[in-house]
Amino acid sequence: MSLTPQATATLSRVSTATITTVLLKKGLRNVWMRGSRPLRPGQPRLVGPAFTLRFVPAREDLATPESWSSPISTRTAIEAMPQGCIAVVDAMGVTDAGIFGDILCARMMKRGVAALVTDGVVRDLEGVLGTGLPVWCDGFAAPPSVAGLTFVGWGEPIGCGGVAIFPNDIIVADQDGAVVIPAAFLDFILAEGVEQERMEAWIVDQVNSGAVLPGLYPMNAETKARYAASKK
Template sequence: MTEKALPYDEKRAISLLKTVTTATLTTILIKKGLRNVWMRNAGPLKSGQTRVVGRAFTMRFIPAREDLANPDSWSSPTSTRAAIEAMPEGVIAVFDAMGVRDAGILGDILCARMAKRNVAGLVSDGVVRDAAGIIETGLPVWCAGVAASPAIASLTFVSWQEPIACGGVAIFPDDLIVADDDGAVVIPAKLVDEVVDLGIEQERFEGWILREVNAGHALTGLYPANAENKARYEAWREEHIGKGDGASR
């Protein structure tokens, strides 16, 4: 089955956004009118994880019901196991666990399989189990913490690749996810190409400002930049970068 075309250049976006922080992206998205893009309670399982960028592959849990949430469900065609086998390479699995913190949505074995399938990462507002083993798999994980109990203690897995909520944020399949030490941010699919260009330029501009601060310049008129400092930046940019900056199409 042929995958549907994305409204953005996936390869370009992933490559360039690996150099853009989630802090920068939230600022850009606020300027675009989107304030609710940072997923709450989805912090890095291990500090210093590599920044990851990838399409959202959504996974959804609902509250546990005893006739559904039992060990037999692990062999169901609608299971986390089946969903993992459907994940394309390079996606970021985003789990809606409703913020539940007393049941690990998955552990080291499932994460090992995701790593073998070259899944880029996992983001959830829930918790995981077998934390030490998950870290050993090398799969970057952002979540609300850890718990020993399995998911079926409190949750029932019901579907994948449909709109979900994660950390109070709406996530649609194929939105782009960026996650780093500050957490995980969603970029709506239709805005990705524009945000990429704005992000690259914002990182460059703020890098210049930081160099000016380190050189002893006062913040007044520099951050935010007044007309004089904007002109100084443009002159620096043209000298060091040129009019074509590599981020343009």
């Protein structure tokens, strides 16, 4: 199933915490990208197809400022990003070289990119924040990417924060970080995620009314019956 506007709207109401719980029921434990935290507090939950980019360790003959003019460069990759995508960048967890700065993020905004997610860091922090591009990353650093990384391509499977990401996998990012929904599991999340959110909201209401947790969370048979009745 493709990521339709309706599916996007539905997923925007499902937290990354809920998605990890629902995917766990299918045996998927490794879907949360380590090191990808919201750069700005209060960023809204965002949903989009993954556009993947990959760095490898810096090699002195390739990782140079001149490489920024190469056909294989982050600049060229940005021009290939479709509107509404979420750029997911494998920076190998390197935190002392900023992969993108304010100019690249400004161009991504102009192209309608929804967000940037990486296990690395950005540079030109004030400028990046000024672009308004939502970013999930592991912080910020002054040195450029070529100080620690070599850009090698886009549109291929990557590992970001220890998670396998394939092009067009579904990315959901919120205050708890960024998670991947493999495309084959989109229908399952759309069906189960909303129900999980509804059920947990009901449980919270019960707790706020003084209910004790045993038998409530997880639900026993009696609680399940009360919950079922509440939906009628």
